Amino acid sequence: MVGRPRSEVAREAILKAALDIVRERGFGQLTADGLAAAAGVGKQTIYRWWSSLAEVVLEATRMVARQIDVPETGSLEGDLAALLAASFRYNRGANSLRVVLGGLMAEAQLAPEFAPKFAAFIEERRSVLRGVMLRHVPADRRDDVEAAVDMMFGAMWYRVLVGHAPLDAEFARTLARLAAAPHCDPRR
């Protein structure tokens, strides 16, 4: 027999409340009791479907991140700048994901069982950026593509995590230019 089906209402309430709490009060203030209360849900319902709060937040974040669509400007530099700018946009302003991403990265450092799940999310994002580059870089010039991805997303995460400088459109353009130059310059 089948039993009562999973409540979609509860699932969405949990994901939404988790994002809200982290954004408003910080990842460190997200507690299982608090999340359950905010979502109007029993604590067990959280642990039945996710094995830690970090995974709840990761799922919510992944749903947001997937809304970023792949640009098509015609040039490598243009595509990179567009994708980076779109990514940066989620880390600015009212509904910024900055503290959310910071919290996920923190959990990945502190909780060994969460690290591979977070790494899978990171790889998902990398594959988008890598795909954009591969569209423009000829097959015989791809040695530095991975390093370029690391530089761009590395720089983005560095600013997300340390907060020493803004993630604005200008920075997106600068990163795109620096990353695109060596790959497409035929004279090098």
Added chain:
Amino acid sequence: MVGRPRSEVAREAILKAALDIVRERGFGQLTADGLAAAAGVGKQTIYRWWSSLAEVVLEATRMVARQIDVPETGSLEGDLAALLAASFRYNRGANSLRVVLGGLMAEAQLAPEFAPKFAAFIEERRSVLRGVMLRHVPADRRDDVEAAVDMMFGAMWYRVLVGHAPLDAEFARTLARLAAAPHCDPRR
């Protein structure tokens, strides 16, 4: 009157034990009780001189990081490669700082009062890399220096934190080449 002076023995035992615990068992396993026991010290002695465990670890880390010396190879690319390779070396092998750095970054995300102290440490390291670049980049070509620093240290931290690829000498050379090229290319 003056009272008993601070015990240097205790101070060093705490710093050493903190690094050891984090390296061996992970930052998440570092607890005040455990550190006090490992250092043969009362818990209050920790809190008397540091306001959180993260600051103990930061102080220990800073002492290690300062041992990295500034290279002098004659070329921008050579200096960058040398500095990056030296930095990477601390995140590999037996006494790797990887989990230590990851733990500090995590704490900076979760504990607001620790963030500025960690940011100061980050800026200390950035200033070394920036100094190397400024030695080679002419004053009228310095617009992208900050972005280049972000790309290099960003890429390093990204690999430290995510662990998707190694921090080896080849990666140091690649980053140095990509970062140096735009700044010194006379044709640009």
Added chain:
Amino acid sequence: MVGRPRSEVAREAILKAALDIVRERGFGQLTADGLAAAAGVGKQTIYRWWSSLAEVVLEATRMVARQIDVPETGSLEGDLAALLAASFRYNRGANSLRVVLGGLMAEAQLAPEFAPKFAAFIEERRSVLRGVMLRHVPADRRDDVEAAVDMMFGAMWYRVLVGHAPLDAEFARTLARLAAAPHCDPRR
């Protein structure tokens, strides 16, 4: 329409499984989920017919207790000894009810709504013992009958609950002698 009738199979499986679990693992280990699983039954089926697990166990226990039959030896002391010995027998050996009775008494202390139901069961047993006494004690000597019932069943429960001494045939005879003596002593 009448709907599906109550399943007698389920009812008996529940009563049997409840007694088994309590006897084998203790009353404290009897849980609704565990009982449902052991009886091959849905949890709701338990709650539909009983309002607590204690009532399931009480019903099962009552069915066992009613198998004790009223003795007819000819003397008060003989009848008392026989009834007590028969009662004691259920609290010894392989299928002992000791933990079952202890558990019921415990629930009566902790769950106010169960207490009157348990008290009714107690009164049912008292009335059997009282009936035996009334058969032998003349109407003008009945002042202490209630107290005698309390002493005999009190002593029995005391040993059931505390376990400091055995409930054997000798104790049955001793109790019967002490309880019968004052009532039948013509010199008093």
Added chain:
Amino acid sequence: MVGRPRSEVAREAILKAALDIVRERGFGQLTADGLAAAAGVGKQTIYRWWSSLAEVVLEATRMVARQIDVPETGSLEGDLAALLAASFRYNRGANSLRVVLGGLMAEAQLAPEFAPKFAAFIEERRSVLRGVMLRHVPADRRDDVEAAVDMMFGAMWYRVLVGHAPLDAEFARTLARLAAAPHCDPRR
């Protein structure tokens, strides 16, 4: 070295609050969180010194029970009646221990590790009643002393637990008379 000494204030607050809660709301309503809050104490402070709530209540109860002093009326029946009446008095009226004793008995049934500790308390009380009897019963007539103790305290506990009849002075006298008669009647 020594460390901070145990707080006597906390100890007494816990014992007092435990008794108060059980008396006012019932043993089943005594929770670790509630007790800690009522006593103004951390939960760990309870578990540091007692291994379960039942043991807290047992210690508090023992302190009360020890206030019952041993009577000295000159006759067996008088001493028994006095001791029983004094014991009964704690189970009546405003500060009645009835629900406390019921709760302890319940816990002894449900928690195997508590049972021996409760049995020791029971034996402590039995030894007082036994001592009273031994003062009056000659050495060659002591065969039934244990059974008499079981009958008296058994009857008391039976009424405490089931509540079918009052624990008043008259019941104390009746029990004393029934229990004393066989032991001291030289004609029997």
Added chain:
DNA sequence: CATTAAACGAGACGGTACGTCATGTCTTTGA
């Protein structure tokens, strides 16, 4: 040399959150 006062080890303290367990109810499919 005796006093003074801060630092020290030990460890108990009031708290907060954890992740688990059990309760009694609800919601599905199937008989």
Added chain:
DNA sequence: TCAAAGACATGACGTACCGTCTCGTTTAATG
């Protein structure tokens, strides 16, 4: 309508740490 299955909201559990607070002891500089 009843039944099995199993998800649900609730709430207590006992544990782990936190950062603070006594204790009695140790250690230098001051008087």
